[in-house]
Amino acid sequence: xxxxxxxxxxxxxxxxxxxxxxxxxxxxYLFDAIVAEWxxxxxxxxxxxxxxxxxxxxxxxxxxxxxxxxxxxxxxLVHVFITEISxxxxxxTPERLKFFKSFMxxxxxxxxxxxAENTVxxxxxxxxxxxxxLGAIETFFSTLVLENYPIKGKAQKxxxxxxxxxxxxxxxxxx
Numbered sequence: 377x378x379x380x381x382x383x384x385x386x387x388x389x390x391x392x393x394x395x396x397x398x399x400x401x402x403x404x405y406l407f408d409a410i411v412a413e414w415x416x417x418x419x420x421x422x423x424x425x426x427x428x429x430x431x432x433x434x435x436x437x438x439x440x441x442x443x444x445x446x447x448x449x450x451x452x453l454v455h456v457f458i459t460e461i462s463x464x465x466x467x468x469t470p471e472r473l474k475f476f477k478s479f480m481x482x483x484x485x486x487x488x489x490x491x492a493e494n495t496v497x498x499x500x501x502x503x504x505x506x507x508x509x510l511g512a513i514e515t516f517f518s519t520l521v522l523e524n525y526p527i528k529g530k531a532q533k534x535x536x537x538x539x540x541x542x543x544x545x546x547x548x549x550x551x
Contacts (some may be wrong), residue, residue, distance in 0.1 A: 407460070407467065412548065414457050415475045418442065422482055432490035436509065439483070441538045443517060448527045458521045462514050480506055496545075509544050516540060 384513045400406040447454045460467050461476070468476065484506040490496030496505065516536075519525070527533055 402483055409450060410453070410456055411461065411472060411475070414461075415454055415479070417446070419482075431435065432486055432493070432495055433541065435486050436483075436544070437537060440540050441533070443513060443536060444533045445518060447517060448533065449519070454517060455521050458514070458518050462518070465508060480510065483510060508547070512540055512544055525546075 396406065400409065421438070421442045425435050429435045429438060443454070461472070479504075483504045487496055487505045487509070488502040491498040491502055491505075520527075527536070
């Protein structure tokens with residue numbers, strides 16, 4: 377059975393188990409395909425942001441926007457990311473953990489650039505600032521996923537992104 381969302385309405389589609397195993401050797405391979413789709417999209421978006429934006433605020437804002445867009449368009453994929461990757465150590469094999477660590481390293485690089493430019497406070501290690509930023513995103517999206525809370529349009533997405541970034545940067549500004 378698969379779930380799909382159209383305008384935040386759940387549609388359930390049945391799929392024969394044999395068909396799934398025709399394309400995937402086992403559940404681990406299926407899970408890896410889902411995870412690869414998540415990381416591929418996220419890293420691709422980050423590559424585009426590196427080319428498009430120079431300001432730390434814009435890069436981190438694009439990241440928050442990406443999560444919001446994915447949650448609106450593909451809540452199933454965000455649900456898997458939050459519940460099975462972010463909040464579950466059982467699924468973090470060493471191979472899968474490499475993606476997560478690479479993601480954290482890329483965010484840390486963005487924050488370190490902000491520290492070098494004096495737009496992000498530098499009395500806190502860039503890695504710790506990364507934990508704080510990603511923790512805020514993960515906590516917020518965990519709440520959306522666990523409460524099955526729909527996002528209602530561009531204005532709400534903008535308010536959410538603005539709130540997350542304002543709280544982070546107000547605490548992250550140089551003293």
